Amino acid sequence: MRIFDLNPPTLQALSNIELIIGVQNQDIQSLGNDVAATTAWIENNVLNYFPDVKFRYIAVGNEINPTAM
Structure with a gap:
């Protein structure tokens, strides 16, 4: 599962x-x-x-526009 909003209850x-x-x-x-x-x-x-939450990957960004950075 991928989550985008990292809030504690989630x-x-x-x-x-x-x-x-x-x-x-x-x-x-x-x-x-x-x-x-x-x-x-x-x-x-x-x-x-x-270790309660099992983190598999850390993704960086979503639809990055390199000219906007």
Whole structure:
């Protein structure tokens, strides 16, 4: 299952399903340029729920327009 909105109730409810989580388009540039922001994103969206939630993949963006970045 892939989820686009990383909110705590959703992640907690899906503890027995392997997930693909996605970095939202508006976060891509800051995560690519800032190690602290990337670390915070991983801590907040992955490590806070691991190992109860089974993260299979992290997808980056959805329909990225490279000329808009």
